[in-house]
Amino acid sequence: MIVVHHLNNSRSQRVLWLLEELELPYEIKFYQRDPNTMLAPPSLRAVHPLGKSPVLTEDGATLAESGAILEYLLERHGGGRFIPAAGTPERLRFTYWLHYAEGSAMSPLLLNLLFRRLPTQPMPFFVKPVVRGLSQKVLATFVGPQLKTHFDYMESELGKSTWFAGNEFTAADIQMSFAVEAGQARGVVGTDRPKLLAWLDRIHARPAYQRALQKGGPYDLLS
Numbered sequence: 001m002i003v004v005h006h007l008n009n010s011r012s013q014r015v016l017w018l019l020e021e022l023e024l025p026y027e028i029k030f031y032q033r034d035p036n037t038m039l040a041p042p043s044l045r046a047v048h049p050l051g052k053s054p055v056l057t058e059d060g061a062t063l064a065e066s067g068a069i070l071e072y073l074l075e076r077h078g079g080g081r082f083i084p085a086a087g088t089p090e091r092l093r094f095t096y097w098l099h100y101a102e103g104s105a106m107s108p109l110l111l112n113l114l115f116r117r118l119p120t121q122p123m124p125f126f127v128k129p130v131v132r133g134l135s136q137k138v139l140a141t142f143v144g145p146q147l148k149t150h151f152d153y154m155e156s157e158l159g160k161s162t163w164f165a166g167n168e169f170t171a172a173d174i175q176m177s178f179a180v181e182a183g184q185a186r187g188v189v190g191t192d193r194p195k196l197l198a199w200l201d202r203i204h205a206r207p208a209y210q211r212a213l214q215k216g217g218p219y220d221l222l223s
Contacts (some may be wrong), residue, residue: 002026005047006216007040007170008033011066012054014174016216018070020208021174022077026216030121062159066178067098070171082171087141090166096173105154108146112186115139133200147188154180160197162202177203 002019006012008027019026031041031053045051048064053060056069063069074083076150116139119132154176157164165172180196183189187198203209 001058003029003057005029006042007031007044007053010040010053012061012099013212013216014056014178015056015069015073015208016212017071017177018082018171018174019207020211021082021171021206022073024077029213030217033147042203045206050072051216057084064101066206067175068173070098074171082174083163083167084168090168090170093174094165094170098175101172101175101179105150105176108143108150109179110133110181111143115143125152147183151183151188151193155193155195158199163199169202173199176196183204 002024004012004015004019004026006016008031016026016028031044033040040051040053042051044053047057048055048062050064053063054066055064056071057063063072065095074081084094113136118135119128123131150209161167163169163173164176180189180200183196184200189200191197
């Protein structure tokens with residue numbers, strides 16, 4: 001039996017979505033973040049030493065990292081679905097976007113979250129103005145431009161095809177979903193990026209996406 005160790009407000013939602021697309025039976029074990037620190041509970045370390053989600057277990061194997069999990073599921077259970085044929089340009093794009101999602105797209109989004117939260121953390125009152133000023137400068141001079149560069153790039157690439165890897169929906173779209181949804185939640189994806197908005201509408205309309213959301217529970221990408 002496939003077991004997904006699912007943390008609320010996390011990337012593990014993508015694993016549930018692919019499992020629903022593949023129509024595979026699976027079990028969910030739920031974990032809740034600490035409401036103050038937003039960190040995963042220590043019990044996740046009993047599953048994987050890093051104590052992060054997603055983690056998938058099956059037949060005695062334990063696998064972490066969402067991209068690796070998606071590849072594993074496609075290889076073992078996919079039967080050629082949701083992945084372009086080997087040796088095609090679409091397969092090359094598929095591999096690129098599968099790794100770009102975490103390797104490039106998430107970095108500026110995480111920095112954006114970090115530096116927006118930093119001034120709200122407990123600290124001596126006389127330090128707050130310095131931290132606020134530093135955070136605003138980093139956001140304006142580095143993080144903001146990086147976000148613009150990446151999301152302009154995604155918008156441009158979706159001008160070449162309906163989906164990220166080509167004209168067919170693939171697991172690369174599943175992997176990219178968290179970054180694009182986070183961009184929308186943080187005001188980076190708006191009416192000035194109509195192709196990304198249309199892509200979001202398409203993924204949200206998929207029955208498997210909706211089933212995964214119902215089973216995994218709603219998530220707040222501003223958290």
